[in-house]
Amino acid sequence: MSNKINTDKAPKPMGLYPHARKVGNLLFLSGVGPRAAGSGSEEANIPGLKYDKNGNYEAFDFEAQCRSVFDNVKVILEESGSSWDKIVDVTTFLTDMKRDFKTYNRVYAEYFKDNQPCRTTVEVNALPSPISIELKCIASID
Secondary structure (H helix, E strand, O other): OEEEEOOOOOOOOOOOOOOEEEEOOEEEEOOEOOOOOOOOOOOOOOOOEEEOOOOOEEEEOHHHHHHHHHHHHHHHHHHOOOOHHHEEEEEEEEOOHHHHHHHHHHHHHHHOOOOOOEEEEEEOOOOOOOOOEEEEEEEEOO
16 A cells, blocks of 8 residues: 655645655655645746756856755655654766756765765756756655
8 A cells, every 4th residue: 555645845746646755664755856835837937047047058057956855855755754864775867967066966965964865867868847857765764
């Protein structure tokens, strides 16, 4: 038996899926991006990203996106009855490994200094909104 979990304190899912699902003593998070809490794909409020009137980047801050993703994951974990220190596995999707991996690795080391889950990082062509990073996590839950 599994329980679906959603929270309005995180970005809205971009499709028909929950933020997380509890199965036994494990919590599986759907892919989490850096969009601001409550925003969906239509409003795409992405920290560190600003467009001009023609849709071209005016500002891009990958570190701001990293921090926002980690904060969103933390909120979903806590709303689900788990916590940051209970993450056991992280899969990270980056749209530009060459440009962003060094920054990602540095920020990741800050957030995961005490808890060091298993980790996989892959590059993808694109993500469902104009974001540069998405995390998929598994955590334990009591």
